[in-house]
Amino acid sequence: MGGHLNINHLMFLGQGALWTIGLSMIALIGGGIVGFVIALARISPLKSVRIASAVYVQLVQGTPLLVILFLGYFGLAAIGLKVSPLAAAGASLTLYVAAYLGEIWRGCIESVPKPQWEAAEGLALSRTQRMMKVILPQAIRIATPPTVGFMVQIIKNTSLASVVGFVELMRSGQIVNNSLFEPFAIYAIIAATYFAMCYPLSLFSQRLERRMGYGRSNLAPA
Amino acid sequence: MTLQLDFPAVLERWPSFLAGAALTLELAFFATVLGALLGTLAAVGRGTHNALIAGACKVYVETIRNTPLLVQIFLVYFGLASLGLKYSAFTVAVAALTINVGAYTAEIMRAGFEAIPRGQIEAAEGLALSRLQIYWHIILLPAIEKVYPALTSQFVLLMLASSVCSQISAEELTAVANYIQSDTYRAFETYIIVAVLYVILSLVMRAGFWGLGLVLFPRRRRLGTPL
Numbered sequence: 001m002g003g004h005l006n007i008n009h010l011m012f013l014g015q016g017a018l019w020t021i022g023l024s025m026i027a028l029i030g031g032g033i034v035g036f037v038i039a040l041a042r043i044s045p046l047k048s049v050r051i052a053s054a055v056y057v058q059l060v061q062g063t064p065l066l067v068i069l070f071l072g073y074f075g076l077a078a079i080g081l082k083v084s085p086l087a088a089a090g091a092s093l094t095l096y097v098a099a100y101l102g103e104i105w106r107g108c109i110e111s112v113p114k115p116q117w118e119a120a121e122g123l124a125l126s127r128t129q130r131m132m133k134v135i136l137p138q139a140i141r142i143a144t145p146p147t148v149g150f151m152v153q154i155i156k157n158t159s160l161a162s163v164v165g166f167v168e169l170m171r172s173g174q175i176v177n178n179s180l181f182e183p184f185a186i187y188a189i190i191a192a193t194y195f196a197m198c199y200p201l202s203l204f205s206q207r208l209e210r211r212m213g214y215g216r217s218n219l220a221p222a
Numbered sequence: 223m224t225l226q227l228d229f230p231a232v233l234e235r236w237p238s239f240l241a242g243a244a245l246t247l248e249l250a251f252f253a254t255v256l257g258a259l260l261g262t263l264a265a266v267g268r269g270t271h272n273a274l275i276a277g278a279c280k281v282y283v284e285t286i287r288n289t290p291l292l293v294q295i296f297l298v299y300f301g302l303a304s305l306g307l308k309y310s311a312f313t314v315a316v317a318a319l320t321i322n323v324g325a326y327t328a329e330i331m332r333a334g335f336e337a338i339p340r341g342q343i344e345a346a347e348g349l350a351l352s353r354l355q356i357y358w359h360i361i362l363l364p365a366i367e368k369v370y371p372a373l374t375s376q377f378v379l380l381m382l383a384s385s386v387c388s389q390i391s392a393e394e395l396t397a398v399a400n401y402i403q404s405d406t407y408r409a410f411e412t413y414i415i416v417a418v419l420y421v422i423l424s425l426v427m428r429a430g431f432w433g434l435g436l437v438l439f440p441r442r443r444r445l446g447t448p449l
Binding site: 058059061062063064065066067068070071074075077078152156157159160162163170183184187188190191194195198199202 | 227284285287288289290291292293294296297300301303304382383384385386388389396399400403409410413414416417420421424425
């Protein structure tokens with residue numbers, strides 16, 4: 001215990017907040033790339049690829065992110081890779097986000113109306129052409145609101161990276177609290193900061209959804 | 223360095239793993255039941271004409287849905303402590319999880335309420351059902367039936383999210399894993415086992431909710447179609 005909350009503490013929290021945004025970006029981009037592959041694999045013409053990707057999604061969605069983070073942190077160390085908390089958190093979040101985004105995007109691809117697929121086939125487009133020129137441009141429109149909604153989940157979930165020692169907003173709050181011991185005030189500030197990051201995205205997602213007139217993006221993890 | 227896994231050294235702690243899994247299920251059960259009640263009340267509150275109640279429910283739902291569970295748990299934990307109230311980690315965990323899942327349930331239930339056709343309510347009024355009867359038979363039960371799949375996946379996610387309670391030393395599955403790995407130095411094996419246990423728990427919960435759905439919604443069972 002010592003002293004009061006001063007500008008240095010707030011600067012430190014601000015730095016943590018920047019790392020939260022950075023880690024969220026890493027998770028979004030990494031998870032987006034892997035998730036896109038998962039989404040395509042889920043509707044692959046090859047049965048083995050479909051099954052493998054479905055198993056991946058089921059396993060990740062059946063495991064808490066906290067356990068995945070521990071697995072990433074200790075697992076990479078166990079195979080002899082010396083990893084920084086950032087690398088471990090980034091890799092774990094990428095795998096986690098990929099499973100959810102893959103499932104969301106698969107749904108969006110499949111919800112492109114059936115006649116569009118048939119028309120593309122009727123015009124003798126190849127599989128790749130059909131996907132790139134007909135299906136995906138429409139699927140992206142459908143996918144935008146739930147993806148923006150899921151970004152809120154990503155930002156919130158980066159708070160768990162604090163347990164493997166990555167100093168993002170939550171961890172920096174814990175560190176400040178260790179020196180000041182004013183937990184309620186500090187965690188209230190942390191909560192307000194997360195809210196300030198997430199709420200605009202939530203509103204944006206809702207607005208996009210209303211404009212599209214359908215879809216539900218709210219069914220994502222706590 | 224090659225990877226050497228030694229599962230027997232960790233697996234001999236199976237009674238601890240089982241106790242942790244049981245506590246995780248217990249946490250999930252209480253938080254699901256209480257959270258479903260709280261969430262339904264909040265959804266009803268959001269639909270009332272009283273602006274104060276509707277506003278309060280909206281603030282509750284949006285605040286919880288836009289902040290991380292970990293922060294909420296710490297706020298409840300230290301908030302109760304700074305009020306001078308001492309509760310066990312389990313009680314605090316149930317309270318925090320209930321508050322959390324209540325907000326998500328409220329949002330799902332609101333979607334269910336909005337999906338009830340206006341004509342059904344008018345028809346019920348025409349048949350001179352009382353307000354309470356209308357609310358129960360025409361609005362609440364059909365709404366639950368409509369959103370049942372979304373609700374149940376939210377409750378499975380809640381069970382997984384309860385792993386965060388290890389951070390306030392509630393002795394659930396992840397906390398048990400943290401303890402065992404620090405005791406055996408077999409971190410990777412421990413967390414693999416725990417991950418498998420969580421997958422099993424979530425499959426068990428899904429199967430349980432599926433069976434419960436068959437019992438609760440006979441129409442779905444007989445016709446094979448949702449409402």
